[in-house]
Amino acid sequence: MPLRVTVDTNILVSATINNGNPxxxxxxxxxxxxxxxxxxxxxxxxxxxxxxxxxxxSNSQIESAIKHIIAVSEIVVPNTKISxxxxxxxxxxxxxxxxxxxxxxxxxxxxxxxxxxxxxxVKIVKPTVFLDLLG
Numbered sequence: 001m002p003l004r005v006t007v008d009t010n011i012l013v014s015a016t017i018n019n020g021n022p023x024x025x026x027x028x029x030x031x032x033x034x035x036x037x038x039x040x041x042x043x044x045x046x047x048x049x050x051x052x053x054x055x056x057x058s059n060s061q062i063e064s065a066i067k068h069i070i071a072v073s074e075i076v077v078p079n080t081k082i083s084x085x086x087x088x089x090x091x092x093x094x095x096x097x098x099x100x101x102x103x104x105x106x107x108x109x110x111x112x113x114x115x116x117x118x119x120x121x122v123k124i125v126k127p128t129v130f131l132d133l134l135g
Contacts (some may be wrong), residue, residue: 003134004074006037006098007028008091008108009045011068011127016050016065021127025107028134029072037071039099041093043069076101084119098122105130 007025014022029036043066049055050062057065078096085091091112098106099120106124108114113124125133 002033002035002100003105003133004035004037004103005095005105005107005130006042006101006103006122008094008106008110009042010109012038012042012046012069012109012118013049014019014054014109017055021131022107024131026069026072031130032071033134037076037097037103039078039093039097039100041078042097045093074099074101085116089133095119095122108134 007022011022014020015026016059026036028034046069047062047066050057050065073086076097078100080096080099082092082093082095082099083089088110091110094106094113096107097103099122103122106113107127107130108124109126114126116124118124
């Protein structure tokens, strides 16, 4: 049974703009070795961020990136509102998706999430740590 993994928005953005570790995680999801669990809120935030002028993506490139992410993900509708991360309430959407989607890991570069190390049964790790765990 593949691991269930939620990634935060910055991981999706990084995977879209370069071929580093976040890209490798999406590739592993595409290969079916992990199940990528995200929510519509995460997808919406991804679209908002990647649409910023500094990234220079055209509308068709943005739509293509979103379609790719949807194709390699399981989209969950969180059934619980979480307000655990006080310092950055936007990060709660990541916890909501992970808990609702029964993820075993959250992969993030966000210190507000990483500082938690764990939320309920979900371990929170950086991309490098996650890739090391996968071997």
